[in-house]
Amino acid sequence: MEQKNVYIAKIKSIFPQTYDAVYFADKVYPSKRYGERTNTLATRLASTFGVDNRPSVLDFDVYPEIKLKNENDHPKMWGTTIVNELTQEIDKDEIGMFCLSYNASYHTDILPNLACQIAINSGLEDLDATEELPYYGCAAGVYSLNQAVRYCQAFDRPAIVFVFDQCTIKMKQLDPDDKDFNKILVSNLLFNDGGIGLLVVPERLKDKFDHPVMKVNDIYKYHTPGHLIKMTDGKFIMDSQLKNVVPKLVSEKLIKPILERNDLEIEDIDEWSIHQGGTKVIKQFSRDDHLGLDEEKLTPSIEQFHKYGNTSASSCLYVLERFFNSKQADTTATGSKGLLVGFGAGYYLAALFYEWS
Structure with a gap:
């Protein structure tokens, strides 16, 4: 059977507040909590990794308590914003599938799952399916995209993919005597927060996009x-x-x-x-x-x-x-x-x- 043509018609990203990498390291590993040695090591490493900006949802005024700085950075709000931006050229009733993937999230109310909650919150009322793929690693977004493409080919309806991670909420507090101290420090200084959405459309809707x-x-x-x-x-x-x-x-x-x-x-x-x-x-x-x-x-x-x-x-x-x-x-x-x-x-x-x- 001939494969039907499917297209990625829109892509939109979303980020929380960004911080200078050295400032971020100083806030996460302050001298008064970890001592000068760890603070110096963290800030020095941050300056050598080549990461200019650190997007993070964390409120550093209360850290190490894990709290969002901005309530609009909750994953449900991110997903709703993305859906609204991706459906400006087509009606939301056209969307037949919503696919979600992530590895780390501030979201804790897991029933119904986050994909369903975003669909409800954003007004996707005529879906055939929602799918949520947590913990598939850094390839998770492509796995979700694959599901959206297959759905679009089979049912001739568009699909939305939303992929995000909020890695900084998982930053482990360090014990200098931990045998994994250096490995944890490096991972905490590399991983950041952000999300992105893609609109997948069948051939019949391609011309809606100029x-x-x-x-x-x-x-x-x-x-x-x-x-x-x-x-x-x-x-x-x-x-x-x-x-x-x-x-x-x-x-x-x-x-x-x-x-x-x-x-x-x-x-x-x-x-x-x-x-x-x-x-x-x-x-x-x-x-x-x-x-x-x-x-x-x-x-x-x-x-x-x-x-x-x-x-x-x-x-x-x-x-x-x-x-x-x-x-x-x-x-x-x-x-x-x-x-x-x-x-x-x-x-x-x-x-x-x-x-x-």
């Missing part, structure tokens, strides 16, 4: 159990071998297979949106024994990391949004190709191959 859109050509997923990224007793731990293991796995088991089954070469991909696991992780894809990508292809992902750090499930989608926004006034965009690459704990891996239309 700008280029992304035709979804293929989504490929791969999973293998892995433990280099994990939670242990409430502590988020990233093994130092992560940068050596995961990029190679992603290259061999995800990117090369999706290129091969679409009869593509590395050079055929114009736009690369790679999960911002950190500059050392991203740069591994330039190795000849991985993908051999040149610096220009990696720059958008590296620059996004410098701008906002690692926002977990939503990270790679911000790079996709960057490409999306750059093409809105580009009448020559048609035909250029891109690859969205997500990977993280689990290990869950997923990639989207798209073409501008």
